[in-house]
Amino acid sequence: MGEGDARSRAERSDGASIAAAAPRRRPPSTGLTLPFLAALIIGVIASFGVAIVGTMLTEPLANAPTQSGPYVTQPDGTMKLARGWIWPAPKEWGEPDQYQIQRNWLTTFEMAATSKPVEYPSYPSIDKSVRARSQLHRPSAGFQRRFSCGWPAAVFDVRDAVDGPILSHTFTFAAWRFEFREPGSTLLAYPSTRQGSGPIRFPKTMPTRVYWPGLAFNTIFFGVLFLVMFILPGRAKIARRRRLGLCLACGYDLAGLAMCPECGLAASDEKPAHSAATPSPVP
Numbered sequence: 001m002g003e004g005d006a007r008s009r010a011e012r013s014d015g016a017s018i019a020a021a022a023p024r025r026r027p028p029s030t031g032l033t034l035p036f037l038a039a040l041i042i043g044v045i046a047s048f049g050v051a052i053v054g055t056m057l058t059e060p061l062a063n064a065p066t067q068s069g070p071y072v073t074q075p076d077g078t079m080k081l082a083r084g085w086i087w088p089a090p091k092e093w094g095e096p097d098q099y100q101i102q103r104n105w106l107t108t109f110e111m112a113a114t115s116k117p118v119e120y121p122s123y124p125s126i127d128k129s130v131r132a133r134s135q136l137h138r139p140s141a142g143f144q145r146r147f148s149c150g151w152p153a154a155v156f157d158v159r160d161a162v163d164g165p166i167l168s169h170t171f172t173f174a175a176w177r178f179e180f181r182e183p184g185s186t187l188l189a190y191p192s193t194r195q196g197s198g199p200i201r202f203p204k205t206m207p208t209r210v211y212w213p214g215l216a217f218n219t220i221f222f223g224v225l226f227l228v229m230f231i232l233p234g235r236a237k238i239a240r241r242r243r244l245g246l247c248l249a250c251g252y253d254l255a256g257l258a259m260c261p262e263c264g265l266a267a268s269d270e271k272p273a274h275s276a277a278t279p280s281p282v283p
Contacts, residue, residue, distance in 0.1 A: 048155060
């Protein structure tokens with residue numbers, strides 16, 4: 001018994017000397033401000049990155065099939081569009097009778113219109129030919145279109161691009177030629193090399209007007225995904241070590257020790273509850 005007690009005292013003395021010589025380490029931070037700030041930044045970057053990089057890697061939207069309708073048959077035998085306007089419209093427009101949509105996993109282009117002329121009591125007195133041309137595409141003539149891009153929700157969204165003269169700004173980067181068109185806030189990307197024989201290659205198209213509700217949703221989505229994948233497992237490991245009375249940094253058993261002999265982390269800063277009641281074998 002005497003030799004065992006002496007050996008135990010010697011081991012404790014050696015452990016204490018090692019702990020004293022080891023540099024003191026700060027315990028792992030348990031604050032949530034930094035992880036949530038990192039998740040917010042990662043969420044914003046991922047929201048824009050998926051929309052922009054996905055557009056460059058995905059087949060052009062022009063290659064996607066165009067869907068019309070759906071239409072339902074009325075009791076009188078006429079066909080009626082089974083859906084309404086893309087977003088709330090003035091009551092003077094009535095119900096749309098045309099609807100088309102093109103989409104892939106990232107981009108959506110949809111259009112709704114009515115062939116019935118729309119007249120307002122206070123419509124400006126302008127030339128009839130100008131009025132007839134303007135009724136084809138102006139929102140006041142019963143026409144809506146929406147071009148959106150992003151996943152899982154739309155981050156970029158352009159609605160009712162005004163028709164008229166198109167102003168283009170072009171620049172070249174690497175193997176691509178980019179064209180920004182106004183009005184409409186649309187960016188087109190073409191291969192900068194000339195196209196030889198073969199099928200026509202359509203440009204990759206992306207709207208550039210930020211849709212804030214979609215950006216907020218995607219930021220939360222990617223931020224929570226980041227927390228679940230990278231932050232929460234580490235937090236769970238620290239909580240388990242604290243519950244078992246282990247060193248928060250390396251997992252060494254700190255029962256009866258004021259400092260970890262392995263890494264030098266002081267146990268007094270974040271001491272487990274049950275370790276305080278554990279008597280120390282050192283006299």
